Amino acid sequence: MDERTARTADYLRAVLRVPDLGLVLRPRPPxxxxxxxxxxxxxxxxxxxxxxxxxxxxxxxxxxxxxxEADLDARGLRRWTTVASAEDGSSAEVGALVVGLDDAVxxxxxxxxxxxxxxxxxxxxxxxxxCDDAPSVDLGWEIV
Structure with missing residues (x-):
């Protein structure tokens, strides 16, 4: 498995937490x-x-x-802070859940x-x- 494929595989397992909304989203089978x-x-x-x-x-x-986040705010987009991580909370990355974007943007x-x-x-x-020409992957989801 090449390095990019390995990194992308991490996306498929990422648990998303949105603390301000009290949400925890886990990927599930399509x-x-x-x-x-x-x-x-x-x-x-x-x-x-x-x-x-x-x-x-x-x-x-x-x-x-x-x-x-300053760029998102300057565009007037509604957003919440997220943390995407492995199931055990390791490898955590802060992000932003954003309302109002389309896929291309x-x-x-x-x-x-x-x-x-x-x-x-x-x-x-x-x-x-x-974000490049690689295929996208649809999964299911569960809020826990």
């Missing part, structure tokens, strides 16, 4: 949806943390994320910050959207 979708339409999760194979450290990741944000993919959450799927 077609599985458990819980009530809390938005009027699809939302996206973007981050500036750990671009590609880089691991710039806590201070640089925080500074990058602050710049991304969300992927453009991801690509601009060196990300391999972003998430889209809809009533029917938890999707890992590739």
């Amino acid at each position: 077609g599985t949806v458990r819980g009530t979708f809390p938005f009027d339409g699809p939302v996206h999760v973007v981050t500036a943390h750990n671009p590609g194979a880089e691991r710039p450290g806590e201070a640089e990741n925080a500074a990058r994320q602050a710049r991304l 969300a992927c453009a944000f991801g690509a601009a910050w060196g990300q391999d993919a972003v998430f889209r959450w809809s009533p029917s799927a938890w999707t890992v959207l590739a």
Whole structure:
């Protein structure tokens, strides 16, 4: 497995926490949806943390994320802080759940910050959207 494929595989297992909304979302097999979708339409999760194979450290990741959030705020987009991590909470990355983006814009944000993919959450799927020409992956979801 090449390095990019290994990094992308981590997206498929990521648990998403949205502390201010009291949400914990876990990926599930495609077609599985458990819980009530809390938005009027699809939302996206973007981050500036750990671009590609880089691991710039806590201070640089925080500074990058602050710049991304300032850009989202300047566009008047509604957002909440997220933490995507492994099931046990390790490998955590701060991000932003954003209302009002379409897939192309969300992927453009991801690509601009060196990300391999972003998430889209809809009533029917938890999707890992590739920021390049790699295929996207639809999963199910569960709110716990």
